[in-house]
Each structure stands twice: as C-alpha cells, then as structure tokens.
Amino acid sequence: MKLLLDQNISFxxxxxxxxxxxxxxxVRENSLYNRDDRAIWDFCxxxxxxxxxxxxxxxxxxxxxxHPPKIIxxxxxxxxxDQIVELLVLNKSSIExxxxxxxxxxxxxxxxYQNGTQYL
Numbered sequence: 638m639k640l641l642l643d644q645n646i647s648f649x650x651x652x653x654x655x656x657x658x659x660x661x662x663x664v665r666e667n668s669l670y671n672r673d674d675r676a677i678w679d680f681c682x683x684x685x686x687x688x689x690x691x692x693x694x695x696x697x698x699x700x701x702x703x704h705p706p707k708i709i710x711x712x713x714x715x716x717x718x719d720q721i722v723e724l725l726v727l728n729k730s731s732i733e734x735x736x737x738x739x740x741x742x743x744x745x746x747x748x749x750y751q752n753g754t755q756y757l
Contacts, residue, residue: 638736640709641681643690644670646721653722657729662686674698681706687736689725696746704745707736712748728754 639660642651651663664670669677674694681688687707688695699708709732716724725732731754735747748755 638733639684639686641667641669641677641686641688643677643688643692643695645691646689646711647718649718650721650725653718654725657726678706696744699746700744706745708746709735710746710748713751724749724751 638658640654640658640662642654642661642663644664646663648663648665651661651666654661664672664677667680669680674692675698677688678695678698680686682705685705687705687709689709689711690696691711691713693710696708696710699706711721711724713724728749731749732747735754735756746756
C-alpha cells in the first residue's frame, strides 16, 4: 500500500503518518509539486500509489478514466495537520480494506468525512 499526499496536504502530515502506513510520500518527494492534477494522477497510476487529497479534480479523473489510482478524498472542512493525521489514523482499517479490495464496484474513491467513510 503506497500513499501519495497531494500538495494541498502539508509535508508535515507525511512525516507524522510514516509510523502508521508503510509507504507515505508527498508530491514534493516525487518532483510533482505544482504539477497539474493529470500529471499527479498519471504518476500514481504508473507507480501504484493511491492519492490522498482534498481536491475533487483527482476524483473526477478516476471517475472518468477508472482506477488505478484509487483516491482517498478528504471531504471535510479545513483541518489542522494534527487533525488530518488523526482522521487518517482513525480510518486506517477502512483505508486498508479499500486499497486491498481488487473488486471495487465504485469509481475507486473512498470519501472520508469527519463522521465516517463512503465509497463513491
């Protein structure tokens, strides 16, 4: 399970998540900072990453072209870095289940809300 955090999520979150997820990287670590959404989506598709984002555009690409990559879409208000970490740690089992499921009947997106998750 490889996770790439979109540029709308601080690199500080990446550092804090490394103790909970085996491979967590940010766009900066992969020379994708300030690249357009399609470049990030293509990179993730080719390198087998799932994308964690607040951005609807990445979900739209997966809805249009299919998955991989799978999208983990944070559908919350603005959160502090520690709140983002807490949300992703609290939903770790749902994220792991979503990422390991090869037979997803959805658009390949797991929406995470402050009160739960939902496949889109």
